[in-house]
Structures are given as structure tokens and as C-alpha cells.
Amino acid sequence: MALGGTAPPRGSAAATANMRRRRTTSGGASGGAAGNMLQFYTDDAPGLKISPNVVLVMSIGFIAFVAVLHVMGKLYFVRREA
Incomplete structure (x- = not known):
């Protein structure tokens, strides 16, 4: 889904770019969630330690x-x- 709240028309160049971008950042079913969870336990995480x-x-x-x-x-x- 695009930032404006509406998805680009199916088959358009924008939809293809959106899907390509989505696949590269997700990292699989659990890879993306695991990467986000590990961020809480690193020294780089913002907030109170x-x-x-x-x-x-x-x-x-x-x-x-x-x-x-x-x-x-x-x-x-x-x-x-x-």
C-alpha cells in the first residue's frame, strides 16, 4: 500500500516498484520481525537503558x-x- 492510503493500479510500473521494494525490506516471514526485536537489545537502540x-x-x-x-x-x- 502506498503512503497516500491507496495502492497504485495493478500492473503499473509503480505497483511493480512497490512490490520489489517490499520484498527486499521484509526479509521473509520472521526475518523482519526478528530484526526489529533484536534492535531493542542492542546498544544502538534509543531510549532509557x-x-x-x-x-x-x-x-x-x-x-x-x-x-x-x-x-x-x-x-x-x-x-x-x-
Whole structure:
């Protein structure tokens, strides 16, 4: 599909060029997806560099924080009722 949202007419030179370009960049059924996924794990990838261990600790910390807030809310509600 072209950038404008409409495909060129079938059999035209533009359609042939579009298909030729599409085949060379895809790299097969899983090759293109694997190339994109590997980009996240290289040093060239843009964005914040965080190790998986840091993400795990932050996730567990967030879950614990929400659980503590939940318990504090329950205790506060019980004290207000009495």
C-alpha cells in the first residue's frame, strides 16, 4: 500500500516498484520481525537503558506499594466507622 492510503493500479510500473521494494525490506516471514526485536537489545537502540533486574525490582516495589496503600485504606476506613 502506498503512503497516500491507496495502492497504485495493478500492473503499473509503480505497483511493480512497490512490490520489489517490499520484498527486499521484509526479509521473509520472521526475518523482519526478528530484526526489529533484536534492535531493542542492542546498544544502538534509543531510549532509557534499564536492565531486566531493575524492571523486576521496580515492578515488585510498585505492587507492594499498592498493597500497602490498600491495607492502609482499609484500616483508615475501619477506624472512621468506629
